[in-house]
Amino acid sequence: MTRKTDFDQLNSQLTHHMDVVKQCTMPSDRYGRLLLASDPESRYPYVYPRDTSSAVQLFRRIVESGKGYDAAPDAMSLMRSMALFMRDVMSEDGHWGQRYSLDGEDKSVYKQEDNTAHAIAIICNYLLAAHRTGTDIPDIDDLLTVVNTGLSHAISDYYHRELNLFESTTSIHESALETGFTCWVNFSYLYAFSLAHQVDAELDDHDIIKREHLKFRERFLYTISELFIANRRYIRRISPDGHFDFRPDFTLLSPFYFGFFHYKDELANGVGYLAKHLRDPQFDMIMRYLPFHQDFSTHVHAGNGPWLQYNAILAQYYFWVGDEERGDALLDQIERYSTEEGYIPEHLSTCNRFDWFMESEWRTGIDFAKEFDEHILLDRVHFDIILEEANNM
Numbered sequence: 501m502t503r504k505t506d507f508d509q510l511n512s513q514l515t516h517h518m519d520v521v522k523q524c525t526m527p528s529d530r531y532g533r534l535l536l537a538s539d540p541e542s543r544y545p546y547v548y549p550r551d552t553s554s555a556v557q558l559f560r561r562i563v564e565s566g567k568g569y570d571a572a573p574d575a576m577s578l579m580r581s582m583a584l585f586m587r588d589v590m591s592e593d594g595h596w597g598q599r600y601s602l603d604g605e606d607k608s609v610y611k612q613e614d615n616t617a618h619a620i621a622i623i624c625n626y627l628l629a630a631h632r633t634g635t636d637i638p639d640i641d642d643l644l645t646v647v648n649t650g651l652s653h654a655i656s657d658y659y660h661r662e663l664n665l666f667e668s669t670t671s672i673h674e675s676a677l678e679t680g681f682t683c684w685v686n687f688s689y690l691y692a693f694s695l696a697h698q699v700d701a702e703l704d705d706h707d708i709i710k711r712e713h714l715k716f717r718e719r720f721l722y723t724i725s726e727l728f729i730a731n732r733r734y735i736r737r738i739s740p741d742g743h744f745d746f747r748p749d750f751t752l753l754s755p756f757y758f759g760f761f762h763y764k765d766e767l768a769n770g771v772g773y774l775a776k777h778l779r780d781p782q783f784d785m786i787m788r789y790l791p792f793h794q795d796f797s798t799h800v801h802a803g804n805g806p807w808l809q810y811n812a813i814l815a816q817y818y819f820w821v822g823d824e825e826r827g828d829a830l831l832d833q834i835e836r837y838s839t840e841e842g843y844i845p846e847h848l849s850t851c852n853r854f855d856w857f858m859e860s861e862w863r864t865g866i867d868f869a870k871e872f873d874e875h876i877l878l879d880r881v882h883f884d885i886i887l888e889e890a891n892n893m
Contacts, residue, residue: 511569514562518571520842521555525578526602532581534602543892546599546607550672552582553618553625554809560629576635583626584639586619587646594653609889610876611669613658614685617692620650624695631703644708647696651713654689664723665738670876672751673788676797679875680739683728684751690724691758693717725755725762733769748777750788750810756817771817783848785811785833793861799870803849803857808834 525533526540537544537551559575589604590596596619597608623643630637637643658666660681666689668682678685697717700709728734736749752770761767778786785806793800811830818827838844849857861867872886 507567511571514569514571516842518574521578522574523841528581528585528602531585532577534581534585535578536602537599544599546601547582547585548599549586549596549615549618549622550598550612552586553621556582556622556625560625563629564632576629576633579622579626579629583623583643586622587639587643590619590646590650593657594649595657596650607885608878609872609881609885610674611878612671612674613667613669614671614688616650616654616658617685617688620647620654620692621688621695623647624692624699627699627703628695637703640703641706641708644699644704644706647699648709648713651693651696651709654692655713655716658689664720665727668737673799674876675799675870676873676875677745677789677795678737679797680737680745682737682751683734683754684736686724686728687754687758687760690717690720690760693720694759725760729763729766733766733773734763735770748774748790750774750778750786750807750813753810753813753817756820757813768821771814775814780806782850783833785830785848786814788847796870796873800857800861800867801847802862803853805847805849805853807847808837808844809846 521535522533524536524539526536526545528534534547535552535555537546537548539545556579559579562569562575563572563579565572585600585604586596589600589606591606594616596615597606598610598612598615599607601607624647627637627640627643629635654666660667663681665681666686668678668680668685670676671678671682671685693713694717696709697714700714727738730744731746734752734755735744735746736751737745739745752774755761755763755767756771775786778788778790780787783806785808787804788807788810789798791800791804792798811834815827815830815834818824818830834844837848857867861870868890871890877886
């Protein structure tokens with residue numbers, strides 16, 4: 501009876517959250533429904549590879565669980581729509597940008613080298629879920645070709661062989677503190693190459709994914725973790741001039757988020773470090789990095805505070821290590837800020853913090869300078885696009 505009740509409760513929760521997700525989708529004649537980063541009438545009515553990849557990880561778990569969740573058909577449908585969309589918006593040279601309009605127009609402002617990894621992951625996760633559930637994949641060779649092209653572009657354009665690292669510019673934080681070589685970007689590529697390795701083993705009957713990519717993954721797998729470990733924990737970044745960046749950052753959770761647990765003690769030390777130093781005492785949740793606003797590379801974003809999606813990932817970590825008390829406490833905190841419709845804000849702040857931001861950063865133009873620093877913008881980005889983005893802000 502207890503197991504049945506637990507299933508019914510989880511099934512109901514998944515159905516509720518899938519209904520919320522579907523409210524952030526728009527119909528497409530070609531693809532079905534496409535997942536947007538926000539409500540279609542809101543600030544970011546775009547398809548983001550980074551955000552979509554996060555959702556697709558959940559969709560795949562729902563589909564492959566084999567437990568008959570009511571959300572499974574929608575999950576599979578959305579995975580397929582997004583995989584086909586990513587296939588068609590890939591550039592000729594094999595990269596993906598920061599975001600796209602519903603009709604596939606590249607609306608990117610920032611470089612964000614990790615988006616190629618996220619798009620590859622979206623396609624691979626769809627292929628694996630479809631294969632393992634016996635779902636027909638009529639366009640499999642096209643999708644495998646796109647995966648192979650993306651892997652080739654990543655190695656040729658973003659990978660530094662002499663360092664065995666992928667380059668980072670803005671990545672998850674969209675600020676200059678991501679220049680150099682970050683934990684997040686490199687684990688995102690390890691994830692993409694690992695998924696491609698699984699796809700090759702299970703689906704690639706025609707050897708479309710090149711052997712050299714699979715061999716690269718084997719070398720990268722056994723070195724990438726060690727390159728981001730120092731003082732018995734993970735670090736967030738190696739700067740462009742080779743200095744280790746030991747500051748606390750949400751991205752110390754990157755190995756966990758992307759599913760690599762080779763160094764559990766070092767991961768635990770990094771999580772303990774970020775949980776202690778990033779805790780916002782007013783909200784009792786973590787910020788994504790410390791808001792030392794006088795550091796030009798640190799973007800305060802309209803008043804600093806906890807970012808709820810990162811706290812949800814931290815809660816997942818606590819559940820994974822068996823610390824249900826901490827995990828439940830974080831989820832309870834997040835739930836406090838959900839609307840009746842099930843939405844949660846991207847991040848929290850206070851009126852005082854916002855007023856301070858407006859006086860010290862917005863009206864002085866410092867925020868604009870940080871937001872559109874030439875080091876993180878795409879090359880030759882048109883100023884009218886910058887103005888459009890600034891107006892949305």
